[in-house]
Amino acid sequence: MDHSTRHLNESLNWGFINHEQESPERYKPKLLLNDRQNGDYILTPLLDELQHCLSFTFSVAFITESGLAVLKAHLADLHARGVSGRILTSHYLKFNHPKTFRELLKIPNIEVRLTELSGFHAKGYVFRHPGHSTIIMGSANLTAAALKTNYEWNVKLTSFENGGLLAQFHAEFDKAWQAATPLSSEWIEAYQIMYTETRKADKKLQAELPPLPENTTPYGVLSPVQPNKMQRQALRNLGALRESGARRGLVISATGTGKTYLSAFDVKSAAPRRMLFVVHREQILNQAISDYRKIIGGPDSDYGMFSGDRRDAEAKYVFATIQTISKAEHLSLFAADTFDYILIDEVHKAGAASYLNLIEHFSPKFLLGMTATPERTDTFNIYELFDYHIAYEIRLQEALEEDMLCPFHYFGVTDYRCNGELLADASALSEDDRERRVDYLTEKIEYYGHSGESVRGLIFCSRKAEAAELSAMLNARGYRTAALDGTDSPEERERRINQLEQGELQYILTVDIFNEGIDIPSINQVVMLRQTQSSIVFIQQLGRGLRKHESKEFVTVIDFIGNYQNNYLIPIALSGDKSQNKDNIRRHMKDTSYIRGLSSINFEEVARQQIFKSISESNLTAFKLLREAYLELKNRLNRIPLLMDFVENHSLDPLIFADKFPSYYHFLLRVREPVPSLSQPEQQVLTMLTGEMLNGKRRHEILLLDMLLKQGAVAKSDYLERLRADGCRVGVDTLESVMRVLSLEFFNEQARQKYGNTPLVRQDDDGNYSFHPAMAEALRRDDYFLQSVSDLIQTAFTKNEQYDNKATMTLYKKYSRKDASKLLNWDKDGTPTIFGYKIKNGTCPIFVTYKKHENIGASTKYQDEFVNAEVLQWSTRSRRTLQSEEVQLILDADREGIELHIFVKKDDSEGPEYYYLGQAHYDGKSAVESTMADENGNSIPVVHMNLVLEHAVESKLYGYLTGD
Known part of the structure; x- marks a missing residue:
């Protein structure tokens, strides 16, 4: 039995026999719900499955434009990869709008058929993957409300190709499919007549009802002149x-x-x-x-x-x-x-x-x-x-959650590529390429479409000349557009706005004059044809379409993303994240479920990779940016902020200061704040706490320091009780490791010198804890030092909230080699000697850089690659054979009681930290001895093997790590 079959059996056992049995997440049966509080939506796993499938089959009674819109970017990527699917739907109750059917016809890799089955109300989504299929069945139609906000129940199941349930679905689907009518323009025209007649009948019935009381709507709610x-x-x-x-x-x-x-x-x-x-x-x-x-x-x-x-x-x-x-x-x-x-x-x-x-x-x-x-x-x-x-x-996120704004569907679209290259400046294109670019733009604009019967759009351009030229080129293609810039009079602007609102114009093209102070509620499409220079301007331009209007259900935002240095501002603007933390921004690219209500954020794959590239190459911690964010918060608070103020006001991530300065105190000196002077030993203590405690990766040290600050001395029994109460691991090895860190014994000589070479904490013969006398005296003597230490500890507690303190390390969080050494309870920081891996104390952390830099030495270009989300094909160090002692220990790790811990990062631009993917086990008999070339072209031995992860890599992280 291969590992996939074994894991599926374990998952079915977990789902239907005994939920206490260990089982990998990948195949577990799941109940899918829309849970706004936890950021869980039915849409999320549906898109994950769609993104990685070989083909798909949907059976849905109802489809809305908004429901279809959230799939369009993913479907475009699938089309580029040659992946297609089928959708079976109906005209049951005349719910589906004719325009929705027209939108379906625009999507080239979907075949759509209409069933005449009486009372057709089926909702099922099947995704075929290599070796298995995923089935999502339940109550959710293909509508944005069903996929994001409605109270729906859906079950997600996994089946191998010979599974009986899967066979039943395909048999029933195929029977209905063969009898169904292919969607066509002719069918839509005939349906339009029926749909219109049905709506006329509804309006006639409405007209015959008694008139509504003043200041109410057909739904009985107060009119818009009441405060929301x-x-x-x-x-x-x-x-x-x-x-x-x-x-x-x-x-x-x-x-x-x-x-x-x-x-x-x-x-x-x-x-x-x-x-x-x-x-x-x-x-x-x-x-x-x-x-x-x-x-x-x-x-x-x-x-x-x-x-x-x-x-x-x-x-x-x-x-x-x-x-x-x-x-x-x-x-x-x-x-x-x-x-x-x-x-x-x-x-x-x-x-x-x-x-x-x-x-x-x-x-x-x-x-x-x-x-x-x-x-x-x-x-x-x-x-x-x-x-x-x-x-x-x-702010934007809260307003969307409160349904105060018109929902939007944002599409990050790849800009026109000239000879396969994305350009940073479209003005460099030849005349022929400019024509081809406009054809490309109109193709994307038509594909992503708009809500409502006719488009009313704003197109933001990078230059006045571009706006004027593009307007002329669009008009030559039959569009009705006008260009406006700062030289146009208020009367001319007003005239053009009126023309847009009346449908005489379809688009106004401009540079920046409509960023704010303009109110055109009927705008249903915003097109961005310029690089994002400011997250504030981005939100201002996005906001032009966010006013509610009876003519639209949502606004479409199409952002053409080229080879721009500032692309990293896009996820910052959409998420409202001001932390300047690259990992946070990457997370907002991998997972866009933070967007509330019926809105969605979607990126075409090439555009997504351009933004990841921009994040990696940008300097988000440049002193100028930190100073601006600091002053903004200081201005808001009317005082010098503490580190906790940045957390509570959703501003800079305090860890940013740790990356750029020995401590926050040193940053304050750099911006010339009149803070009290600290002694050299006090500064070194803050440097140590900043570098080792602030990230919150282990609660044990933070908790002990907090207790000491409040009590002065801590009995070992009290400390153990607090650890247990906080759900922390309590073991002799861990407690000894905590003391090695706080006494500085864990660190190498260079780090000890940097941190002052004086222990922070000591233990007496009974194991009770107290501050080292020098530390205790400094805290008593200097109120500002005490405040700074307390602030660091409280901020570290907030950072620790994201970690599972019951586990050695938290799945998918990032750790450095030093972090791993500490959390695996090694006696010393192993950073200088781990390199790719090291066996010590019954543990073996393995660090993999997935995308190797072109300039690294030939003897270290190992062939590390994911076979799938569960299996990592991994290479030992060069000059190792199957008989090497360390190789034998890894092959026999399970029998020898050695834990293999896997850490992976995409490339070196992510710095010294790696995503923790959990423990892994050698896949027996997969090890092979091979050769690779050294720097001189000589063949040297290396061993390749498969390591099976206990937890399949979460799909969004897997896509990020393996994506080009």
Whole structure:
């Protein structure tokens, strides 16, 4: 019986006989649910299976455009690999929209048929893999709601090709398939007539029903002029802020979440004698006035405009552009106390002189600032301007989760390749290649499509000339487009926007003028044809399509990704992750389940690899970036941040400081903060704690130090009790290892010198713990040193939350050779002697760099490769034979009681840390002796063998490690 058959048998036993039996995750039967709290969605395993399959078969009654959209990028990759599939569906209840069927016809590697079976309601997904198939069956149709938000039950099963259940499925499917009608344009046209007639009948029935009460919808909910959940909480906070005596407040709210309505509700609540509303573009004013009238009401004469040629200075509610009202001659028309309430929209611009002049001139009872992006790259402190009063904050992820925004489907698409190469600058293309590029762009735009009957799109270009040229080329192909740039008048912009909204135009092409301050709710497609220079600008442009509108179910975002250095900003922007931690960013590329609601994030494979390349090559810890992030948090807090502040405010990962500086204290010195001076020994202690404790990879040391800080001395029995209470391993070897680390005995001489060569902790003859006298004295004497140590320990606790303290090491977390030496309880750091592997103390950590650098020596270019997600083909060191002692020990590891621990990283750009893949066992009789060439071309022996992992590598990590 091979290992795959054995593992499947174990999994079936686990699923149907005894769940306490050990079983590999790969084949386990699973109940698939949508669990928002844990980030589990039915969509995730479905996409995993689709990504790696040889073919697929779907039987689904209902399909929506949004459900189909989440598959499109994966289907495009499969098409490139020659993989195709079949979908059997129906027109049951006339649920499926004709446009959905048209979208299906666009996908070249899917064959679709329509069954006439009465009451067809089947939902099943089958994916064929080498040697086995995966079946997902249950309640989920191919809709975004079913795959991400609905309460659904689905079972995932694995079957070998001779499995009876699989045979039953195929027999039943094939019977229905043979009797079904192939999807065609002609069929869709006929269905369109039936669908339209059904909808007309529904509308006629609706018209015959009694009229709805005022201010309700057909669903019985209050009309949009009632505050939403976010607005209600923000209004409570603003009211409490004013009651506390505050005169200024800041609202940070994602684009499209209703900041203008919120401000109108708050004005209505505050009931000012007069109010001033300030914006930076005249186009916004009319919409703002209209929104305020809906909320506040009153005569038209209450609402005035102060912009351009309008001077309605006496109105109760004045709506002004900053360019007009900030002029000295205009400010002089108003007394300082003219307005009780002033609001500034897009207030992140308020560092400009025009805004500061206005703010200094007036003295309202309350000043409200509103922005989606308070972050600034200059030294101006927007938080200080509003007295550090953040009344409310909701960012993109939260707004999506609360269903306040239109869902989006983001597609990271490979840009046009010229002679197989991705270019960083499209202007270098020849005329023929420019034509081919436009053909490629339109092909992708049509493939990924849009929600609703007609496209209303924005295309962001990198240069004015590109926007103008591309608009002309698209028009020549029958599209209706116009290019706009900063030189166009407000009237011209307004005219073009109206044309887009009325359907006279399909696209507006621009560079940056629509990044913010423009409201076109019907936008259903956003196309990005420029490299991402800023995560803030990226979200601003994405946000142009996020306002809800009756004409669309979702917005399609198509991002053409070329060979750009800043591609790493894309996952940063989409996830909102400000940690600057490359592993975090890679994780957001491997797993996009962090996106909430009905939205999805999808990358074509080549585009995905371009971003991984950008992450590896970027310098995310450049001092300039760290300083900017530090100042942003300092400005928000109005004090020097602690390490824990970065954690609690979702800012920089504190480990970034450990990568670049001996400690956070040294960073503060670099940015010239007036922190208290620490002695050299105190600095060395912080260096040790930063380098060895902050990552939180073992709780034992952190816990002991925390107890010592709070108690001064710790009895061994109390320490053991706390370890057990925290679910930590308790063994003599581990406890001895903890003391070797805290006494510095574990480290080599160079590290001990760096860390001060003085133990932090000591044990008495009874095994009780206390600080070393020098450490204890420093903590008593220096409050700032005590604060710094305490901050480090508390931050380390938060880092430790991601680790399984019951296990030696946590599956799929990253570890260095030094980490492995410590956690395997070696007496010394084995980094200088491990190289690829080392047998010691009944353990053998094996470190594999999957993609070897071209410049490494020939004698170290080992042939390490995954056979599949469970089996690693591994090579020993060169100059080893089957008779070598260390080789024999590895072959007999199970019998000798030697644990083989596998660590793999993609390439050297990931630094010194490797993903831990768990323990492995030699696959008997797979070892073969071979030869390889050394640097001089001479043949030298090497042994190859298969190592079978106890846990099949998680699919997303496996795809990342093995992907090109």
